[in-house]
């Protein structure tokens with residue numbers, strides 16, 4: 001069959017890499033793709049948020065199946081539009097994607113179906129926010145509404161910090177107009193994990209768990225990013241916790257979405273805090289995590305295309321996912337300056353040598369090939385150096401051995417990806 005993957009990041013490179021290995025895939029396109037994806041798919045110069053052009057391309061090129069990577073086209077209704085054109089697609093409808101797109105929809109749903117999550121309230125007026133802070137008492141988490149990727153999230157240990165956060169966000173407008181509304185949440189204490197389930201509208205099949213590293217610098221310091229590294233499986237998600245996540249989070253949400261007339265299909269990504277009282281939901285995403293998708297795809301032994309198709313066709317009961325033994329870890333290499341300002345266009349050398357390290361696959365997130373055939377950096381997060389190993393420590397050693405073969409003075413990475421799991425391995 002002819003498959004189109006939408007997106008151009010490390011997540012989409014990993015998806016293309018895995019889909020290209022399926023005997024069912026005769027021809028693979030990716031829009032817009034990147035220089036790494038071009039090694040396994042034909043890249044099409046249409047941006048991932050140009051829904052109309054993507055649907056036209058799929059219609060005019062006989063695409064049988066579209067796999068949507070990022071959330072933006074999903075919340076904009078690309079799957080509905082593709083269905084309208086008679087084309088199968090992996091991902092939720094716009095109505096189902098509200099679980100990521102609207103925090104109030106998500107929180108109301110969790111309340112209605114009794115899914116554990118942090119208490120929260122929304123305020124558009126600083127004095128009322130401060131009264132709530134006094135009533136609830138710190139620790140609390142204060143968030144400027146409508147900002148993604150952890151920007152504008154302030155963890156407040158005492159009431160004074162919480163008052164100061166309200167002044168910064170609402171009065172001084174440190175994050176601009178998104179400070180017109182603040183969300184105040186109960187502080188959840190524990191270790192975070194990313195949990196993914198494939199969903200076909202009725203049933204869910206869990207993937208192995210993962211954990212990412214959100215902050216820019218070693219020791220979990222510095223500003224939040226889209227993710228500087230990840231590994232799977234995450235030891236914090238024991239078999240017992242995984243069962244609890246399925247029973248208390250994933251299953252009720254899928255049943256709830258179906259009851260609300262918005263059956264969920266695609267991958268459901270739960271960002272969780274594993275607390276002493278069990279797993280609690282921080283957020284939902286309607287897509288694979290990036291970079292988590294990169295180690296996940298290298299661990300999957302089963303045919304990914306068959307599994308994604310089964311989601312779209314409502315036939316997940318036919319799917320039994322098999323995984324390789326051991327674990328996988330990705331180190332993200334980003335352009336210096338990320339997540340703030342950075343220059344584009346620096347040349348990256350040594351990728352072939354990096355890919356020769358045992359167990360290593362280098363996924364591209366933001367690269368272009370220049371006229372001389374050199375890879376150049378075109379984004380914040382640029383490479384995902386991914387390695388499998390028997391242990392997280394082995395996967396980490398392999399990933400950094402590959403990183404050290406990459407000659408890119410303008411890039412940087414964290415040197416401690418996987419530290420929590422490695423501490424547990426002892």
Ligand code: AMP
Pocket residue numbers: 118141143147148149150151153185186187188189192214271273282283
């Ligand atoms: P968000 O952008 O809302 O996903 O939040 C970004 C990060 O802030 C999360 O990944 C957590 O590390 C932290 N965080 C958010 N909400 C809470 C909470 N209620 N309790 C503890 N940490 C939180």
Ligand code: GLY
Pocket residue numbers: 212226227285288289290291292
């Ligand atoms: N790695 C976090 C995310 O994909 O949102």
